[in-house]
Amino acid sequence: MARINSSANDKKDDWPEKNALAVAKIKKVEKYDAKAVLVDYSYNRVFIHISEIANEHVENINNYVSKDDVVVVKYTGIRKIEKKGKKPIIQHQASLKQVNEEDKKKTFLSCKNDSLRHKFKIKYNIQYLDENKFYNFDNIDMYDICGFSYELGKSFVKSENDLKVTQLRRFFDDLRLIETKDNWELIKPKFHLFKVQLEISLNRNSIPQLFYNLMIKCLSQIETSKEKEENFKIFVRFVESIVAYHKFHTFLSENKSYSEDIFDEESFEIHPLVTIYELNDLIDDEECGELEYANSIARRFLKSKNPKNNLNINQLRKIFNALKNIELYSNNKLTDFYRLKPQISYSFGRGLIPYDFYRLLMFLMDLVYYDNLSNENDNWEKEFINNLKILIKLLESVIAYGKFIEVIDILN
Known part of the structure; x- marks a missing residue:
């Protein structure tokens, strides 16, 4: 009888069909393979051989994946490893290189894990900033705002989109002052002045292009919406959340001993x-x-x-x-x-x-x-x-x- 090389917690029947895509979390990276668990399949373990990591020669797997990375893999089935004088070992195999970007996106967004699925929804909406597919304020809720601002706060810290906390606070303080006005007619002049301030800051290289794009898209949606005043208040809450998570990620970036991962269902x-x-x-x-x-x-x-x-x-x-x-x-x-x-x-x-x-x-x-x-x-x-x-x-x-x-x- 073959020996199955898998975790004691693996549920034997809970596996994807062969060549199906699945969300996986990398648990261990070794010299010749990476071990991962399938998030939507009872965290059953799969092996990703070094030859299935990328469509190029891989010298070091760590250059491509790290422990705790969440990835999409193609489940390629079972491999039987024969060893002389011993029972054969059964390994469940998966591939990273056989997954294209579009399939990766679809798989992430169909993940059964609510937390992960929402995280990737947010990630792809940030990418949509350059594709005119940003959230419609008429449909957004605080849950979306928090998730989106969490990722944005991270993207504005020590990166090509680096945004100084003083600049961000100044914009937020201006918005809060505008919010105190009683109706849209009083808000409107300050609203347009705020757009001009953004333009000036961009021309002075005081803010990154991503932040400018984000603000302008939000303001444009507010201006064309029916509930302008209400949507402006939602927008202020959105910027407030970006300020908060910018501070959060700044602290994490300056204190490397902390992990960004909020919780891990297996080890927390x-x-x-x-x-x-x-x-x-x-x-x-x-x-x-x-x-x-x-x-x-x-x-x-x-x-x-x-x-x-x-x-x-x-x-x-x-x-x-x-x-x-x-x-x-x-x-x-x-x-x-x-x-x-x-x-x-x-x-x-x-x-x-x-x-x-x-x-x-x-x-x-x-x-x-x-x-x-x-x-x-x-x-x-x-x-x-x-x-x-x-x-x-x-x-x-x-x-x-x-x-x-x-x-x-x-x-x-």
């Missing part, structure tokens, strides 16, 4: 007692030991021996209060909830929130949101609010345990 562990799967249960089930989680989170971040992990309890209160205000007072809870993400990212970029806590919070917020992403029933808003309440309750308990730990320390 925020602290010794809470893994990603337990956190998932926590959001799904209100009765699954929330207080124990809150206690361990408080001890990890509010009383950490590592200064990099220390979270000021006042920062935690601000986040808690923002979420509580959304629950109690917001007329558009989902929009305001997702608008909070870039604001928290900005706080991280300023060094006010430790990275591990930031990752934990982003993951929890995604759990609250993703349950509703493709929900077509009429109760999705109610379910979102229930999930939001669980998150609020968890943070409230973390704050309570934090104060308790402070008191115990004083008494000791």
Whole structure:
């Protein structure tokens, strides 16, 4: 009987058809092959031989792919490796070089993983800036805004599209001032002046062409839309998110020890007692030991021996209060909830929130949101609010345990 060279967690029947395309994540790069897992097929493992990496001679695979890269592969089937005196080894094989750009794009955008699919949707929309296919503001929501601005914030940091934070802040401050006007007739003169300022900045090489293209396309859409004033407000939120994520990516670029990846479903562990799967249960089930989680989170971040992990309890209160205000007072809870993400990212970029806590919070917020992403029933808003309440309750308990730990320390 042949021995199958695969992970113990592989599900034998969950494989694509031969020559089908699939999204894969690179897990290990070796001298003669790369090992990857198929995202939409139970994370089953495939091998990409060095000869299938690129349509040219490959000396070093690391020049083409790296660990944690997300790629599209063609599943080429099973290869049997015969070894004298031993059972043959069965390997599931895949190819990178047999995938063209158009197939890659289609496969990414049909990925079953909501988070990855949205990320690639955003990536390709950035490319569309030069193809007049940018988002229509009449259809955009805060979820799209956050995803798009996350990638844009990254593209404007230490690259050919480098944008100085002072220049970006100046534009945002100008927009916020314009936003205070009561109606479109009062906004309109300042609106056109803003376009002139963009033109001047471009001619002075103060802003990159990509940023100019982006702003002009947005402003043009606002000007031709029916709801000009409302769309202008959405645009200001968009620029606000770009400012936040620009700060976030600037911090990451200056601190190479941090990983940009927010969470990894296979290996992410925020602290010794809470893994990603337990956190998932926590959001799904209100009765699954929330207080124990809150206690361990408080001890990890509010009383950490590592200064990099220390979270000021006042920062935690601000986040808690923002979420509580959304629950109690917001007329558009989902929009305001997702608008909070870039604001928290900005706080991280300023060094006010430790990275591990930031990752934990982003993951929890995604759990609250993703349950509703493709929900077509009429109760999705109610379910979102229930999930939001669980998150609020968890943070409230973390704050309570934090104060308790402070008191115990004083008494000791």
